[in-house]
Amino acid sequence: xxxxxxxxxxxxxxxxxxxxxxxxxxxxxxxxxxxxxxxxxxxxxxxxxxxxxxxxxxxxxxxxxxxxxxxxxxxxxxxxxxxxxxxxxxxxxxxxxxxxxxxxxxxxxxxxxxxxxxxxxxxxxxxxxxxxxxxxxxxxxxxxxxxxxxxxxxxxxxxxxxxxxxxxxxxxxxxxxxxxxxxxxxxxxxxxxxxxxxxxxxxxxxxxxxxxxxxxxxxxxxxxxxxxxxxxxxxxxxxx
Amino acid sequence: xxxxxxxxxxxxxxxxxxxxxxxxxxxxxxxxxxxxxxxxxxxxxxxxxxxxxxxxxxxxxxxxxxxxxxxxxxxxxxxxxxxxxxxxxxxxxxxxxxxxxxxxxxxxxxxxxxxxxxxxxxxxxxxxxxxxxxxxxxxxxxxxxxxxxxxxxxxxxxxxxxxxxxxxxxxxxxxxxxxxxxxxxxxxxxxxxxxxxxxxxxxxxxxxxxxxxxxxxxxxxxxxxxxxxxxxxxxxxxxx
DNA sequence: AGAGTAAAGTTGGAATCACAACTGTTGGCC
DNA sequence: GGCCAACAGTTGTGATTCCAACTTTACTCT
Numbered sequence: 001x002x003x004x005x006x007x008x009x010x011x012x013x014x015x016x017x018x019x020x021x022x023x024x025x026x027x028x029x030x031x032x033x034x035x036x037x038x039x040x041x042x043x044x045x046x047x048x049x050x051x052x053x054x055x056x057x058x059x060x061x062x063x064x065x066x067x068x069x070x071x072x073x074x075x076x077x078x079x080x081x082x083x084x085x086x087x088x089x090x091x092x093x094x095x096x097x098x099x100x101x102x103x104x105x106x107x108x109x110x111x112x113x114x115x116x117x118x119x120x121x122x123x124x125x126x127x128x129x130x131x132x133x134x135x136x137x138x139x140x141x142x143x144x145x146x147x148x149x150x151x152x153x154x155x156x157x158x159x160x161x162x163x164x165x166x167x168x169x170x171x172x173x174x175x176x177x178x179x180x181x182x183x184x185x186x187x188x189x190x191x192x193x194x195x196x197x198x199x200x201x202x203x204x205x206x207x208x209x210x211x212x213x214x215x216x217x218x219x220x221x222x223x224x225x226x227x228x229x230x231x232x233x234x235x236x237x238x239x240x
Numbered sequence: 241x242x243x244x245x246x247x248x249x250x251x252x253x254x255x256x257x258x259x260x261x262x263x264x265x266x267x268x269x270x271x272x273x274x275x276x277x278x279x280x281x282x283x284x285x286x287x288x289x290x291x292x293x294x295x296x297x298x299x300x301x302x303x304x305x306x307x308x309x310x311x312x313x314x315x316x317x318x319x320x321x322x323x324x325x326x327x328x329x330x331x332x333x334x335x336x337x338x339x340x341x342x343x344x345x346x347x348x349x350x351x352x353x354x355x356x357x358x359x360x361x362x363x364x365x366x367x368x369x370x371x372x373x374x375x376x377x378x379x380x381x382x383x384x385x386x387x388x389x390x391x392x393x394x395x396x397x398x399x400x401x402x403x404x405x406x407x408x409x410x411x412x413x414x415x416x417x418x419x420x421x422x423x424x425x426x427x428x429x430x431x432x433x434x435x436x437x438x439x440x441x442x443x444x445x446x447x448x449x450x451x452x453x454x455x456x457x458x459x460x461x462x463x464x465x466x467x468x469x470x471x472x473x474x475x476x477x478x479x480x
Numbered sequence: 481a482g483a484g485t486a487a488a489g490t491t492g493g494a495a496t497c498a499c500a501a502c503t504g505t506t507g508g509c510c
Numbered sequence: 511g512g513c514c515a516a517c518a519g520t521t522g523t524g525a526t527t528c529c530a531a532c533t534t535t536a537c538t539c540t
Binding site for chain 1: 253256260296297298299316318321411412413414415416417418419420421424437439461464465466467468469470471
C-alpha cells in the first residue's frame with residue numbers, strides 16, 4: 001500500500017511534516033538534491049520532484065546557487081471588502097499605496113453585458129487600474145460602466161461618489177469570489193512566482209435592482225486575504 | 241530574449257493560448273508526449289514538463305492510457321455566504337445535499353484560541369462536518385466553540401439557533417477568505433484532481449464584541465465560488 | 481590584512497532511456 | 511455477428527547524465 005506509493009511522495013511527506021510541525025523553522029535550509037538522494041535513498045529525479053512539489057505548495061523557496069529554504073510566510077494582508085479601500089488597508093500596515101488608472105471606451109464583452117444587464121457590445125467606459133504597494137504592482141482591476149453614466153471624471157477610485165453625483169443612489173455591492181490560475185499577462189505584471197493562484201473578485205455596484213458598475217479585481221493569493229463582515233443572518237431564518 | 245526562455249515554456253504557452261482562445265474546446269485531445277517532441281522539436285523531458293504544468297494549472301487533465309484532454313470547466317456553483325446555507329444552495333441547482341457531523345472535545349490550538357479570544361488549550365467543542373452533494377464530499381468544515389456554550393445539541397448546522405437559545409444574541413459574522421494548496425487529507429477526502437486549490441474560509445460568529453464560534457471551511461476552487469452581498473459602503477465615507 | 485579569484489556546491493533546465501499500469505483498437509476465433 | 515486476446519499507444523514514475531547560471535566558501539596573491 002504505502003509501499004507502492006511514488007518514492008518522491010515519501011520525501012515530500014516527511015519534509016512537509018517537519019515544516020508544518022515546526023521542526024524546520026522559516027528560513028531553515030532544506031537538504032539539497034544530493035543530500036536527499038543519500039538521506040532517503042532515492043534517485044535524483046525523485047529528489048528534484050519532491051523539492052518542486054514543496055516549492056509549488058509554497059512551503060519552501062529555492063534560489064539557484066544557494067539552495068532551498070523554508071519560506072517565510074508573511075501574514076496574508078487583509079483586504080476589507082466592506083470598505084474596499086485599497087489605500088486604507090495598505091496604510092494600516094505601513095505600505096505606500098499608489099495606483100495607475102487608464103480609462104477608455106470599449107464594447108461590452110458578453111459576460112460584462114450580462115453583469116450590467118445591457119445588450120452585448122453596448123458602449124462602456126472601461127477603466128484599468130494597477131494598484132501598487134511601495135511601487136510594486138500587487139493588484140489589478142478592470143472596471144466597466146455603461147457609458148451613459150460617465151461624465152469624464154477619470155478617477156475610478158471615486159466611482160461611487162461620481163455615480164452618486166449623477167443622481168444614482170448606490171444601495172448594494174455583490175462580490176463573486178473564486179480562485180484560478182493567473183493568465184500570463186497577470187503573472188507577468190504582478191510578478192507572480194510559479195504556482196501562485198489569484199483570487200478573482202467580480203464586483204458589481206447596484207442602485208436598487210439596476211447594476212451601474214462592475215469590475216474584475218485580481219488579487220495574488222500569496223499576499224492577501226479577503227475579509228468580509230456580514231450581519232448575522234439567522235434572525236428571520238425559517239429553518240432548513 | 242524569448243530565445244533564452246526555457247523550451248518547455250514555448251510548448252506551455254502555445255497550448256495554453258489554443259485552449260484559452262477556444263481553438264481547443266473542452267474535451268479535445270492534447271498531443272501526447274511523443275507527438276509534442278516531434279511537433280515542437282523538444283525532448284521528452286520538456287514535453288512531459290509542459291503537460292505537467294498545464295495539468296497543474298487545471299487546464300487539461302490526463303488519464304493513464306488514454307491521454308490528456310482539455311478539461312471541462314463546469315460553471316462554478318455560487319455559495320451565498322450571507323445565508324451560508326449549504327443545503328439551500330445545493331437544492332437550488334438540483335443537487336441532493338447531505339452532511340456528516342461528528343462532535344468531540346478538544347483543546348484550542350493557538351490560532352483558534354486567538355480567534356475565540358480565549359486562553360490557548362482551553363477546552364472547546366470541536367465539530368467536523370463533511371458536506372456531500374449527491375453523496376460525494378464537496379466541502380469540509382471544522383467548527384470550534386468554547387465548551388461553556390455547548391448544551392449537547394450536536395447539530396452544528398443549527399449552531400446559531402442553539403447559541404441564541406443560550407441567551408447569546410448573534411450580531412455579526414466575519415469571514416476571512418484565502419486560497420491555498422489543499423493538505424493531503426483534504427485532497428484525499430474531497431477527491432481533488434492535482435493542481436486544484438481550495439478556498440479556505442475562516443468564519444467567526446460574534447455576539448457583540450465577543451466571538452462565540454469560529455470555523456474553518458474548505459471549499460474546492462474548481463466547483464464553487466463565494467457570493468457576498470454587502471450594503472453600499474459609501475454613504476458615510478469621509479474621503480480617502 | 482585585504483582584495484580578488486578559484487573551487488565547490490546548488491538549482492533549474494534538458495535529453496535519453498526504461499518500465500508498470502492502463503486504454504482503445506484491431507483482428508482472429510468461435 | 512459477437513466475444514476475447516493481443517497489441518500499440520499513453521501516462522506516471524523513475525534513473526542517469528549533462529550543462530549553464532548562480533552563490534558561498536576558501537584560498538592565493540599582493
